[in-house]
Amino acid sequence: xxxxxxxxxxxxxxxxxxxxxxxxxxxxxxxxxxxxxxxxxxxxxxxxxxxxxxxxxxxxxxxxxxxxxxxxxxxxxxxxxxxxxxxxxxxxxxxxxxxxxxxxxxxxxxxxxxxxxxxxxxxxxxxxxxxxxxxxxxxxxxxxxxxxxxxxxxxxxxxxxxxxxxxxxxxxxxxxxxxxxxxxxxxxxxxxxxxxxxxxxxxxxxxxxxxxxxxxxxxxxxxxxxxxxxxxxxxxxxxxxxxxxxxxxxxxxxxxxxxxxxxxxxxxxxxxxxxxxxxxxxxxxxxxxxxxxxxxxxxxxxxxxxx
Amino acid sequence: xxxxxxxxxxxxxxxxxxxxxxxxxxxxxxxxxxxxxxxxxxxxxxxxxxxxxxxxxxxxxxxxxxxxxxxxxxxxxxxxxxxxxxxxxxxxxxxxxxxxxxxxxxxxxxxxxx
Ligand code: FES
Ligand SMILES: [Fe+2]
Numbered sequence: 001x002x003x004x005x006x007x008x009x010x011x012x013x014x015x016x017x018x019x020x021x022x023x024x025x026x027x028x029x030x031x032x033x034x035x036x037x038x039x040x041x042x043x044x045x046x047x048x049x050x051x052x053x054x055x056x057x058x059x060x061x062x063x064x065x066x067x068x069x070x071x072x073x074x075x076x077x078x079x080x081x082x083x084x085x086x087x088x089x090x091x092x093x094x095x096x097x098x099x100x101x102x103x104x105x106x107x108x109x110x111x112x113x114x115x116x117x118x119x120x121x122x123x124x125x126x127x128x129x130x131x132x133x134x135x136x137x138x139x140x141x142x143x144x145x146x147x148x149x150x151x152x153x154x155x156x157x158x159x160x161x162x163x164x165x166x167x168x169x170x171x172x173x174x175x176x177x178x179x180x181x182x183x184x185x186x187x188x189x190x191x192x193x194x195x196x197x198x199x200x201x202x203x204x205x206x207x208x209x210x211x212x213x214x215x216x217x218x219x220x221x222x223x224x225x226x227x228x229x230x231x232x233x234x235x236x237x238x239x240x241x242x243x244x245x246x247x248x249x250x251x252x253x254x255x256x257x258x259x260x261x262x263x264x265x266x267x268x269x270x271x272x273x274x275x276x277x278x279x280x281x282x283x284x285x286x287x288x289x290x291x292x293x294x295x296x297x298x299x300x301x302x303x304x305x306x307x
Numbered sequence: 308x309x310x311x312x313x314x315x316x317x318x319x320x321x322x323x324x325x326x327x328x329x330x331x332x333x334x335x336x337x338x339x340x341x342x343x344x345x346x347x348x349x350x351x352x353x354x355x356x357x358x359x360x361x362x363x364x365x366x367x368x369x370x371x372x373x374x375x376x377x378x379x380x381x382x383x384x385x386x387x388x389x390x391x392x393x394x395x396x397x398x399x400x401x402x403x404x405x406x407x408x409x410x411x412x413x414x415x416x417x418x419x420x421x
Contacts, residue, residue: 016358016376061379063359157415180417188417205416238356261359261378261395287417303415305354305362307378 002275003081003173005194008201009071009120010053010100011154011215013262014060014307018042020259021057028235029217029264030145031055032129037101046150046217047129047140052102054151055215063260063307065212068154068201069106069118070172070194078121081172082107088171097122111167113158114209119172146228146266148217153199155213157206157306164203165190174200177273178248178280180290188284191248198249198271211306214255214263221268222252228266232256241299246270247290248282262307320399324350325368325406333399339365339372340394351394352409358396361410365394370403381410 015021022042025031031044034053043053051071058066072078085092085107095106095118104122111117127133130140139147158164165187168174177198180189191199204213219225222243229243232254240263242254251270257263271280282290288297319332322339329350333342340363343351354362361381367390374387375396382391391408 016378061376063357063378064380206413207416208413257355257357257359259357261355261357263355284417298417301354303417304412305360307355307359307380 003084004073004077005081005119005172005174006071006073007195008054008068008151008153009051009123010056010069010103011151012041012056012058012066012068013212013215013258014058014063014066014260015258015262016059016061016063016260018057018059021059024237024258025055025057026144028145028231028237029266030143030147031217034126035101043101045129046148047143048149049129049151050125050127052124052126053100056100063262064210065115065154065156065215065262065307067108067116067118068156069120070200071123072119072121075104075121078105078107078119081119084171085109088167090167090171112160112163113156113203114211115156115158115164116210145231146217146219146224148266149220150218152197152216152218152267153201154215155202155204157204157211157213158209159205159207161190161203161205162187165192168192168201175273175275175277176279177271177277178282180204180248180282180284180287182284189248189282193273196272196274198251198273206306208306212262213306214265216265216267219266219268225252225254225266225268229254240301240305241292241295244295245293247286247293248280250293260307261305263305320370321402322399323402323404324348325404335398335400337398338395339397339399339403339405342399343394351407353395356395358393361393361412363394364391364408364410365397366391366406366408367397368404368406371400372403373398373400 035043044055102124106118106120177193178191188205191202238257240255249270251267253267331346352362354360358377377393
């Protein structure tokens, strides 16, 4: 948070069929539908999030991620970071306020891995869903499915991971929390944080730019991850792998797919990071264990199944 | 008794894979890919099961089918018109003859780790 970037604020994901997608994200994950716009986009959030939305679904004929946006502390910070990006040779585009409903202007730029990133500072705050901000109860009783608490991070695949990590750390003040290095010291994966979390966004080196590996949502406990797995079976949802633990970040996790083939994760736990922590390093020879700590080997889908 | 069971069962269609020479039954509510998995076969590669990743691409050589929307990253409009489809988004309406047609898919640069 050294330069005023606070947290992942939203991700816009393309889906092939909005009705199928909403059944998945609302009924199964337990995200809350907050609004819709004239373009047909649907705005959702996890119940603990104070901003109005964090997940935007757009129907399109090719699944994947449109962009991920990070929220900054204020509008002055936004101007400063835009100037810093331009000084670093990154061209930026200003998307006017209300292009996303109830969201202020956004500064958009493309990072070296080919993903569309945004910074913004203003979004309508509706507070945590279903509980009173004054004398709040522990949780709302009306939650569905996995009861996802928040959009937490995404894992992105593309070329030039080291350059994307460098941009986010040196220009935007984020921290490198974990990395995977090959024997020559080349960075093949970078887990980047703006908070105490082990990652707010992560990258893996891949020949094709701009790919989404997964969007991840946070659950409270390992037992919640197990129950999420039960729900995946009950609803005959496409399972990728889990429940298991990652070596990287040590989070407890399950991977599965939305009805358009976008991978989702729900997870609990995981390591923490302070700005004075040196990055945790995994050697690529230990990659199986780094990704799936119990199986200690990658499944082929982890390397190739992307949107 | 056998007769009653037969009448209450939905029509099943035979999906003939041309190479490797294999086949399986699919009911109309089940995608061709799901039917293959249920039959314990592996001729068509399985990825996301949602029409996004391209892994399960096949060519329908013969037969009628219904298909849901599939990612244009893997199936162009022309290909779709010629019966190139993603098996996870396709539902048999008659017996089908199919050919596995997996596209070239990039692999993350971690693969050398093995
Ligand atoms: S398995 Fe991914 S497109 Fe069919
Ligand atoms: Fe993750």
